[in-house]
Amino acid sequence: xxxxxxxxxxxxxxxxxxxxxxxxxxxxxxxxxxxxxxxxxxxxxxxxxxxxxxxxxxxxxxxxxxxxxxxxxxxxxxxxxxxxxxxxxxxxxxxxxxxxxxx
Numbered sequence: 001x002x003x004x005x006x007x008x009x010x011x012x013x014x015x016x017x018x019x020x021x022x023x024x025x026x027x028x029x030x031x032x033x034x035x036x037x038x039x040x041x042x043x044x045x046x047x048x049x050x051x052x053x054x055x056x057x058x059x060x061x062x063x064x065x066x067x068x069x070x071x072x073x074x075x076x077x078x079x080x081x082x083x084x085x086x087x088x089x090x091x092x093x094x095x096x097x098x099x100x101x102x103x
Contacts, residue, residue, distance in 0.1 A: 002044060003053030027066070027085050036061055 021028065036058050043057045063078065066085060072078045 001049055001051050001053050002040065002047040003056050004040075005056060030065075030069075 039058050039061050066081050067078045070081050
């Protein structure tokens with residue numbers, strides 16, 4: 001079953017991550033330049049309709065892109081890059097910035 005996180009505002013905070021990282025950050029520009037909505041539809045046939053929801057396939061593609069673009073050769077370093085650039089993963093496919101990473 002394809003996972004898709006429903007983004008909800010937390011009780012005690014509501015922030016816009018672009019206010020903290022700036023609009024000229026590379027991944028913010030990349031997010032505006034490419035559309036990844038096609039990933040969910042293209043991968044739908046590989047997922048069951050039952051069971052626990054998976055990791056959002058759009059997030060997986062974003063992880064692969066960060067690994068490639070930042071020339072990251074190890075998974076440990078990729079996780080570090082993801083933590084550093086966490087804001088990009090919080091953006092749902094609609095292009096709006098959210099507050100949670102898809103599980």
